[in-house]
Amino acid sequence: MNGNRKAVYIAGIGIISPLGCGLDATELALRKNNSVIAPLNVFTTKQSPALPVGQIREIPGISSLPRTHQLGIVAAKQAMEGYALAPDAVIIGTTTGGILTTEGLLASGEKNSEKYSRHGLTTVAEEIAQQVGCSGQALTVSTACSSGTVAISMALKMLQSGQAEWVLAGGTDSLCRLTYFGFHSLQLVDPEGSKPFDVNRKGMSVAEGAALLLLTTEKPQHPLGRILGSGLSCDAHHPAAPHPEGKGAASAMLKALNNSRLEPADIDYINLHGTGTPDNDLAESKAVRSVFHNSLPVSSIKGATGHGLAASGAIESAIAAICLQKDFLPANTGCREPDPDCKVSPVLQPENQPVAAVLSNSFGFGGNNACLVISKTDCSHVHVSGNRNAPLTILGKACMTGVGHTKESMAAFLGKETMAGILDLKTVSDKLPARKVRRLKRFSRIALALAAAAHEDSGREQAPHSVFMGSGWGALSETYDFLDKLQKSNEQFPSPIDFVGSVHNSAAGQIAIMHKATGANITSSGGDYSFEQALLAADSFLEMDADKESASAFVLAADEGHPQFSPLFDPSIEPATPLADGGGGFYLCKKAMPGKLSVRLCHYEEQTDTSPESLIAALGGKDTLQLNCGTILAGIPAAWSSVGEEYLKNFTKASGLDIPIIHYRKFTGEFASASAVAAVMAVYLLETGEVNPDKKILVLGFGKNVTAMEFACQ
Amino acid sequence: MDDLTEKLKIKLIEILNLSDVTPEEIDANAQLVGGDLGIDSIDVLEMVVMVEKDYGVVINNKEIGEKVFSTLAALADYIRKNSPNLSS
Numbered sequence: 001m002n003g004n005r006k007a008v009y010i011a012g013i014g015i016i017s018p019l020g021c022g023l024d025a026t027e028l029a030l031r032k033n034n035s036v037i038a039p040l041n042v043f044t045t046k047q048s049p050a051l052p053v054g055q056i057r058e059i060p061g062i063s064s065l066p067r068t069h070q071l072g073i074v075a076a077k078q079a080m081e082g083y084a085l086a087p088d089a090v091i092i093g094t095t096t097g098g099i100l101t102t103e104g105l106l107a108s109g110e111k112n113s114e115k116y117s118r119h120g121l122t123t124v125a126e127e128i129a130q131q132v133g134c135s136g137q138a139l140t141v142s143t144a145c146s147s148g149t150v151a152i153s154m155a156l157k158m159l160q161s162g163q164a165e166w167v168l169a170g171g172t173d174s175l176c177r178l179t180y181f182g183f184h185s186l187q188l189v190d191p192e193g194s195k196p197f198d199v200n201r202k203g204m205s206v207a208e209g210a211a212l213l214l215l216t217t218e219k220p221q222h223p224l225g226r227i228l229g230s231g232l233s234c235d236a237h238h239p240a241a242p243h244p245e246g247k248g249a250a251s252a253m254l255k256a257l258n259n260s261r262l263e264p265a266d267i268d269y270i271n272l273h274g275t276g277t278p279d280n281d282l283a284e285s286k287a288v289r290s291v292f293h294n295s296l297p298v299s300s301i302k303g304a305t306g307h308g309l310a311a312s313g314a315i316e317s318a319i320a321a322i323c324l325q326k327d328f329l330p331a332n333t334g335c336r337e338p339d340p341d342c343k344v345s346p347v348l349q350p351e352n353q354p355v356a357a358v359l360s361n362s363f364g365f366g367g368n369n370a371c372l373v374i375s376k377t378d379c380s381h382v383h384v385s386g387n388r389n390a391p392l393t394i395l396g397k398a399c400m401t402g403v404g405h406t407k408e409s410m411a412a413f414l415g416k417e418t419m420a421g422i423l424d425l426k427t428v429s430d431k432l433p434a435r436k437v438r439r440l441k442r443f444s445r446i447a448l449a450l451a452a453a454a455h456e457d458s459g460r461e462q463a464p465h466s467v468f469m470g471s472g473w474g475a476l477s478e479t480y481d482f483l484d485k486l487q488k489s490n491e492q493f494p495s496p497i498d499f500v501g502s503v504h505n506s507a508a509g510q511i512a513i514m515h516k517a518t519g520a521n522i523t524s525s526g527g528d529y530s531f532e533q534a535l536l537a538a539d540s541f542l543e544m545d546a547d548k549e550s551a552s553a554f555v556l557a558a559d560e561g562h563p564q565f566s567p568l569f570d571p572s573i574e575p576a577t578p579l580a581d582g583g584g585g586f587y588l589c590k591k592a593m594p595g596k597l598s599v600r601l602c603h604y605e606e607q608t609d610t611s612p613e614s615l616i617a618a619l620g621g622k623d624t625l626q627l628n629c630g631t632i633l634a635g636i637p638a639a640w641s642s643v644g645e646e647y648l649k650n651f652t653k654a655s656g657l658d659i660p661i662i663h664y665r666k667f668t669g670e671f672a673s674a675s676a677v678a679a680v681m682a683v684y685l686l687e688t689g690e691v692n693p694d695k696k697i698l699v700l701g702f703g704k705n706v707t708a709m710e711f712a713c714q
Numbered sequence: 715m716d717d718l719t720e721k722l723k724i725k726l727i728e729i730l731n732l733s734d735v736t737p738e739e740i741d742a743n744a745q746l747v748g749g750d751l752g753i754d755s756i757d758v759l760e761m762v763v764m765v766e767k768d769y770g771v772v773i774n775n776k777e778i779g780e781k782v783f784s785t786l787a788a789l790a791d792y793i794r795k796n797s798p799n800l801s802s
Contacts, residue, residue, distance in 0.1 A: 186759055187774060240756060435752050438731040493767045496759035 005160045008227045009377065010213050011220040014078030014170075015318040016071055017209035018054035018305045022078060027322050030301065030330040031350050037193040037205045037306050042067075042175045043100070046491045051184060052193040054207025054306025055175055066098035066118050067174035069127050071210035071311070076128045079168060079212045086133035087214065088164035091155050092125040092140050093147025093171035095310045095503060099479075100176040106483060116568045120473065121504065121525040124172060126704075128212075132168060135606045139533055140525045142310070142474070142504035144364030145273075147171050149313030149372055150522055152213060153230035156372075157540035159217050166218075170314030172210035178479070179206050179309060181486055182499030186240065194276030194307070195334030196300040197285070197346045204275040207306025211314035213321075219377075225321040228262065228357070228373040231255025232541065234467070234521035235367025236512040240500045242280055242363060246287025248518065249273075252369035253291050253359060260373040264292045266357055267373070269329055271316045272346075273361040274300020275307050276334075284361065285342035299347040303334025313362035313370065320358040320374040327354050365500065366509025368521055391598035392538065392588040393714065395552070396458030398450045399584030399680035400428065401668055406453060409582075409677070410684045413667055419677070420580040420669025422561050439497050440510060441477035442560040446583055447507035450556050451515060458587045462552075466519035467508045468538040470530030470557035472672020474504035476565045511554060519553070528572070528637045531557035531585070531676035532707045535601045542590040551590040557676035558583030571639035572670045580669025584676035586683075594714050597683055603708035610643060612651035615706055619698070625655050628712075630695025631685065632661045633678045638670050640703030647702045660691075664699075675701055675709075682711040718800070719790045726786070729764055730757050742787040758783050765789070769797040 015022065018036045019029035029036065040050040056071070063070045072092060080087075098118040105115050117123070122140050129138035141150045148171025155169035173179075183189050183206050190203035215227065233255060235248035242249065257264060270292070273284055281300075288298060301319060308315050323329060332346035357375040401409040402421020412419045429437055429445045431452055437445055447469060455463050478501035486494045500506065505523035512521050520541045524533035538555045561579035573579070586599065603618035619625050636644030652661070664678040682697040684690075691697065693713055701707035723737040732751060740751070747753050758779065765771050771793055773779050782792045794800060 185763065186756075187762075187776075238754070434734050435732075438733065439756070489767070493763050495763065496756055500756055 006162060006217040008156055008159045008215050008217060009219055009223040010225045010227065010321055011216045011223065012079040012081060012083060012214035013211070013224055013318045013321055014075035015211040015315060016056060016074045017308060017315050018056055018207055021060065021074065023318065023322060026319065027326065030304065030319065033331045033333050033350050035193055035304050035333050040180065043177065051180070051189050051191065052205050053175060053180065054205055054308065056208060065127065066101040068094055068096045068098065068172050069118060069124050071174060071208065072124055072128050072172035073131050075170060075172065075210040075212040076132050076168060079214045080132050083214065085166060087166040087168040089137040089139065089158060089167045090125050090129040090132065090134050091151040091167060091169040092128060093142070093151035093310045093314065094121050094124050094140065094173055095142055095144055095147060096173045096176050096179065097121040097124055099178055100174050103177050103483060107487060113568045117571070119569050120527055122527040134168070135608050137604050138606065139536070142523050142525050143368040143521065144366055144503050144505055145307065145309050146313055146362040146364040146368045146370040147310035148211065149317070149360065149362035149370035150232065152227065152314060152317055152372060153232060153370060154537060154540055155215050156227050156230055159215055166214065166216045168212055168214050170210065170212035171311040173208055173308060173310040175206065175208045177486060178482060178502065181491065181494040182482065185494045185496040185499055188277050190276055193334065195303050196274035196276040197281050197332055197338055197342055197344065198335040199337045199339040201276045201278060201281065203277050204302065205306035207308045209308040209311040209315050211311060211318040213314065213317060223377040225324045226375050226377055228375050229256050229260030231259055231371045232520035233369045234512040234518050235369065236516050236518050237367050239506060239509050240365050242283040243367065244283055246283040248367055248369045249284055249287035249361065249363055250290045251518065252371045253287065253361065256359060256371035256373050262357060262373060267292065267296065267359045268355045269323060269358050270296060270298040271320055271358060271360040272298050272300040273363045274302055274332070276302060280363065281339065281342060285344045288344055294343065295345060297329050297347050298344050299330055299332035301330050301333065303332060313360065316360050317372055317374060320360050323355045323358055324374065324376050328352055329355065365503050366505040366521065367512060368505060368509065391600040391714065393591060393593045394586050394597045394599060394683060395460060395589060396454040396587035397680050397683050398453030398457055399677045400446055400450060400582040401677055402580055402582065406680065413681055414690065419667050420578065422579050422581055436514065439501065441475065441501060443471065443475045443477065443558060444501065444507040444510050446558040446560060446581070447556060448510055448514060450558060450583055450585055451511045451554050454554060454585060454587045455515065463515035463517060464552040464554050464587055465517055466541065466553035467511050467517050467521045468534040468553055468555045469508035469523045470534035470673060470676070471504060471523065471525055472527050472530045472559050473569055474525065475502050475506055476560050476562035478502040480562060480565055507558065528672050528703055529604070529701060529705050529707055531673055531679065532601055532604055532701065532709065535599070535709065536604060538588065539601060553588055554585065555588050556583060556585030557673035559671045559673040561671060570672060572637040577670055581671050582677060583673045584680040592714055596714055597686055598712055598714050599679065600710045602710050603706065605706050607647065607702070607704060607706045610647040610650050612647065612654050615651060615708060616655050619708060622655050625657060628696050629657060629698055630659055631691050631697045632659060633664045633682055633697065633699045634661055635664050635675050635678055635701045637665065637703045644702035647706065675699060679709060686711060686713065716790070718794060719786060722786055722790055725764055729760055740786065743785050746783050746785055765793060769793045770799045771796045
């Protein structure tokens with residue numbers, strides 16, 4: 001079922017960065033070509049002298065929200081200016097969430113979990129959605145420094161396929177101790193401030209900021225540009241260093257061109273990732289040279305702003321729009337003597353010259369590469385695309401719970417016994433190569449074990465091409481240990497290993513390395529709906545090559561139970577709640593295979609009241625439900641028990657369904673990725689004939705959001 | 715084998731979580747980075763932290779770092795020559 005792929009316009013832009021607030025201030029600063037990188041003063045450190053960073057002097061408005069949220073809201077309001085509508089979805093790339101606030105609370109010994117309620121990455125997207133009146137999907141991607149670009153890529157797919165008409169997407173990150181000391185511990189910070197592509201460059205400058213793009217398929221009166229295409233790839237090479245030849249980066253650039261139906265010669269300017277680290281700039285220039293001719297104007301703005309991490313790709317997309325609007329090329333601020341080894345020609349002074357199409361590069365930890373092509377509005381192309389929201393075929397499954405791997409977990413489930421608990425780390429890792437996982441802590445080990453088991457269960461030699469990972473809370477052990485060591489050593493000895501492991505996408509990066517998965521690699525973080533968000537991302541990005549063997553992916557979700565952090569962060573875990581963790585997921589492909597089981601995400605919406613009409617409609621209506629549906633697995637997180645139960649009651653009453661309902665959290669225990677285990681439970685029930693395989697199983701989530709996954713035989 | 719080298723072997727196993735390796739199995743003169751132990755740049759940085767914390771020796775230069783971490787024996791030598799915490 002192919003259809004026309006819709007054109008996606010930029011209707012509004014919000015930007016706040018160390019360069020200033022708003023497009024005009026940003027353009028003015030870029031034309032001045034001065035670096036605004038200066039010694040840190042956003043928070044105090046015991047380190048002297050403070051390292052140079054890119055920081056925002058003043059955030060408009062007064063707010064008690066964490067800094068990342070505040071920056072995102074400023075950008076969101078600017079982007080929405082002049083539009084009375086509410087976007088259909090909000091997609092935010094972030095790596096820091098509420099961590100700066102959390103760091104202060106932890107240092108003061110705060111034990112009240114309510115104070116930590118904005119720690120989670122998902123709260124940034126939720127807060128922004130609320131501020132702009134969006135009651136649709138509020139999604140979060142966390143792929144380190146490519147997050148903002150990946151968020152815009154996801155919005156692009158959603159809009160092109162007709163799933164939404166208006167999407168607000170971009171990235172936001174604030175400075176915090178984790179990133180400030182973390183990059184320093186990796187010796188990646190230039191003590192003089194970053195000067196990308198300069199022969200004497202010594203590293204990056206950590207920065208902060210936010211940019212959001214209001215994107216639409218309805219041509220606005222004054223469009224600011226078009227997003228033509230995107231390309232994602234994974235190096236599958238190293239957790240923190242780029243592939244030395246820039247192999248993954250080149251692949252993402254080519255995919256973005258291909259996706260935009262452009263040739264390399266059609267690009268007028270590349271906004272480079274250009275962090276200023278010796279390795280990044282060298283690898284990126286090799287990648288650029290392998291795709292483009294040498295004289296193409298290129299520049300990195302990170303010598304002016306610093307590296308805004310998850311925000312950087314969105315900030316640079318906004319700057320790409322300025323380039324197109326004003327026929328202007330920003331300079332590679334800070335570069336005095338271009339590195340002859342790089343063999344690219346950075347723009348050394350701001351220039352005015354015609355620009356019709358810009359390529360914007362973003363790369364991150366975990367070997368995550370994302371590129372966007374942004375063009376003037378009059379660029380016209382007609383494309384076709386595959387169908388979205390079609391069922392994904394399940395080739396292999398795996399789960400892990402407190403009682404063991406898939407086999408032990410399912411045996412407990414069938415025996416009506418609890419699976420809840422914390423599996424000892426030795427059993428978690430018993431099938432993983434000890435040497436390769438020695439640096440990894442609990443979260444990454446659970447995820448790696450799930451990927452290996454799902455691959456094994458598929459019986460296929462070939463591992464999947466892409467990785468879509470969900471996690472409510474990410475690498476809690478590494479985050480805790482990093483901050484703990486930092487504090488205990490009087491801010492002197494943070495651990496580089498813990499910093500690299502602390503990023504949300506560390507597990508997905510490790511899976512890519514272990515399984516040589518060089519396709520798209522996205523980590524989503526949506527609280528109790530992280531698995532559903534990962535499924536949604538897979539659905540968006542697997543569409544392009546539906547018939548190819550490469551259109552296959554791991555779709556997994558995992559969370560670790562952490563004695564200190566879990567009760568503080570997860571509202572469903574009280575201090576007295578026994579800790580539970582684990583996860584689950586599949587080896588999936590887009591190609592339909594008769595006889596195989598499939599999964600489809602039918603519904604994902606914010607829960608605004610307890611009327612079930614939209615859920616019933618999304619599941620095909622009352623009659624279809626009664627005819628096809630055999631079992632329900634319902635997930636109601638403890639923090640949402642009363643409203644969740646009421647919703648479920650209303651749903652069964654209005655749909656007239658009289659079928660078994662299994663409350664799966666009673667088996668799995670309370671943790672954010674429990675729905676991933678439930679998904680595997682559903683497949684297990686159908687495969688083993690424990691339920692009628694001709695009927696569908698629904699895995700429903702009721703709480704902050706209302707979600708539905710449908711499992712059926714094809 | 716001297717005391718410092720033996721101590722460094724134990725520290726290496728601990729901070730890099732080389733749980734399947736015993737101190738006796740580590741050859742102090744073997745290539746450290748990219749050798750049999752599978753040690754990479756991130757491990758080196760973790761060792762940099764340990765060397766500064768435990769011996770007061772700062773290594774923040776890539777060129778020096780490459781020499782110092784070429785073998786465990788070279789690391790022990792460098793610490794011995796530069797540590798204010800060790801009486802030579």
